[in-house]
Amino acid sequence: MTEITAFTVKEALQALETGQVSSLELTKAYLERIQRLEPALHAFITLTPDAALAGAKAADERRAQLKKAGAALPPLLGLPLAVKDVLCVKDVRTTCGSKILENFKPPFNATSVQKLLNAGVVVLGKTNTDEFAMGSSTENSAYGVTHNPWDTERVPGGSSGGSAAAVAACFAPAALGTDTGGSVRQPASFCGVTGIKPTYGRVSRYGLIAYGSSLDSVGVLGRSAEDVETIFRLMAGFDPRDATSLDRPVDEPGCAGAADLKGLRVGVPKEYFIEGIQPEVEARVREAIQVLAAQGAQIVEISLPHTSYALPVYYLIAPAEASANLARYDGVRFGLREENNGVIDMFMKSRGKGFGPEVKRRIMLGTYALSAGYYDAYYGQAQKVRTLIKADFEEAFKSVDVVAAPIAPTTAFKIGGHGDDPLAMYLEDVFTLPANLAGVPGLAFPVGFDAQKLPVGMQLMGRPFEERTLFRAAHVYQQATDFHKQTPAI
């Protein structure tokens, strides 16, 4: 028998349904595994074992009652889940990886979290993240770096590095993440797991602590496309509390019954296979595209000509939005307040002490890009080039159904490998930023390993609201391969 902590979501739900395990047994097994291995990985900022055990017990009782009454069961009843520490969980410390929110306990749940609680999940704890989700390695967390379960000297990627490491290390069957510029897909790739960045507006941002509001999306990381789709579908949908939430019905699952990829047109953009990409990454991605072809997909060479501009566009728009969003941390209503000599001094000192180096850097950059005299040249121009990037995708999706591309130029790099060079770190995001700027969905999944046995991922990007097509393609791929079933030896 598989160890119960290695269960997929599907297997865990089946085991709960048949009574093979109880939610309490499953939750205890995860907590024991976390206790044993967490010191080597540091995937969590806050663990909530008491609440998790109480929740699991309540879920077991509820299952017994509902079964007795012959009533329908919530779809995820008793399923343990990890949640990235930028999503509000009521009365559980939510830090965003920042000292400025060290003691913040939100008085409400994020909509994404609330919907999954309604579906029956048991929250194990809050996973590590780059401060305010700004980073690509989890090294920017004020609570210490997360280690990659495949090689603990390496980063797990970021910013949802804690969630990706937790899934890879079997600390949870799935975890919530967020993706503003690649923060679900890149750590999924580095840790060898599957992760969705949904269409902008598909999953409510209410209760997601804001970074770049026109780019932020709430996603899921798990062990298979099928698992990730199950949880994604339960989070998706209209929410009146998010002004950019879109009123679109949730699709039927794309994984169900998908047998082949006949009729699917897969675009391969030449701009994503550039000089500087690790040869093994390119090789694995091209092999994966051949697997899609072998399953019946038609492969089409395409061009997304403005791809290289995504980096400068993103690093103007995201910091600009961040500088406005993070103005709320002023020491008045929540968060850190430093000793001070008056109101302005309180703002300056609290923010100067509470924010870490990358957050300050982006606030400074964004403030500059929005300041009088520079707005048009920087922010305005970036918003126009963003239109060109979006138009690239619209043009491509006239002739293909999905776009297949690498996620990051390399596999997981060493902790400290980028030193204090912010531009080198920003270049990690070069292949993930376009989907956020265009608002399209992206699904990351493992497609093999490099010579050092580090996972390589590939992403499929699709038309807005066509997550279903991405899940279908990845599911067919995962039926034909077993990279997603491999787990690190820790």
Place this chain on the structure above:
Amino acid sequence: MTLTLKEVEHIALLARLELTPEEKERYQQQLSAILDHVAQLQALDTSSIQTTSSVLPPQARLREDEVREGLTTSQALQNAPAAEKDQFRVPPVFD
């Protein structure tokens, strides 16, 4: 382009961030390098391009004007660094 130390100090004041002398120097260097990198956008002719203010068509909508539950006073104040008489307590704004 190179930012001057004075410009860095001005941005930090606008952003209400107290920076140490070392931070000012580091950000002067790093922000200058980043601004050099993003300057490549200036080469694109965008005179006929609309800005993207929203990636998907925004849906303006109205909601029913009904009373709904909000946060209680104690919930709203539960994270306050200082509170008094059901209010956030802050340093004096005027002398």
